[in-house]
Amino acid sequence: MTDYNFLRTARMQPIAVPLWYGCEVPGTDHGAIALRDGLEQRWLDGHYNSLLRRLEAPITIPVADVPRARARLHQRDLVFLEAIDDANVLLADAVDATIKREHLPIVLGGDHALAMGSIAGAVRNAAKVGVLWIDTHPDINTVEGSLSGHIHGMPLAAAIGTAADDLPRASALAGVVPMLQPDQIAYLGIRDIDLFEEKTILRNNIFARTMDEWNDDGIIHGLEAALAHLVDAGVDAIHLSFDVDVLDPGIFPGTGTRYPGGLTIREASQVLRYLGLWTQLPIRSMDFVELNPMLDPSGISTQTALHLLATALGQRMLDRG
C-alpha cells in the first residue's frame, strides 16, 4: 500500500472535531460542522458522482462541555486540557482505525489542538511518519514558552516530547513518547513565530520554509523541497496538516489567528493539487483546521475552505469524473 496516493484514490472518511478549546475563540466548532456537511452537499449539488462514491458517512468526535467555558478564556491555566485530551483519545483511535481500513482520514477542525490526536493515529500505523505542516504558525510552543497559553499552539511540542510534562496524556497518545523526532516535521508558510518557537526550530534543525522563503523559492519548488526533506529523513507515510490561516487574511478573514502576507487561494489550490498527484510516498491522513465561520458572516471563508478541501480531495474545475 505504499505506491498510491490516498488523497486521490482511497475512500474518504471525514472525521469532524468540533473543538474550540484549543484556540479559545468560539466558532471553530461550527467550522468542523460546516465542512462536514458542506463537502457532501457541494458534491451532491454539483453532481460530482465519482467523488461521492468515495465518500464515507462522517464520524463526529464528541467534545465535552467545559462548564462556564466562555467566562474562563485566556487564563493560561490549561482549564480546557482535559476536554481536549478526551477528544484526542477518541480522535487518535478513529484515525488509527480509518488508516487500518486503508481509507483516508480527513480530520475536519476545529482548532489545531486536534493534531495531537490525528498525528498519534498516524504514528501508530507507520514505521516513521512525516508531517507536512502548512500553517502561519509552527505550533511548537510549550506551556511555559507560549505567549497566549492556548493549547492549539502546542501540538507539535507534544509530538516531539518537549511538552510531555505539561501535556502528558496528549504526548503519550501514540503509545510512544515522543511521537516524532524533529526531522519528521516539515514546515511551509510559517510567518507568525514566537521567540521560543524560533529557538526550538533552529536548535532542533527542523525543516522550515517561512512564507517569505516559500514565496522566493516558488510555491512548487518549496513544496518539493519540503517533501524531499521528509523522503530523505526516511519516512514511509505523510500526514498533511493544513491550517486555513496560512491563507491571506484579506481573502480569508474566517479564522482566529490572522497574520498578513498569506497564500492566495490559487497558490493554496496549486499546493493541494500537486499533493494529489505526488506518489513517492502515501499521503495517508490529513487535517484541515481553524475555519471559524463566526468571524466571517459573509460566508466567503467557508466557501473558500470548502473549495480548497474539495480540491485537496480531487475535485477539479472541468472534470467531474
Ligand SMILES: [Mn+2]
Ligand atoms: Mn495557525
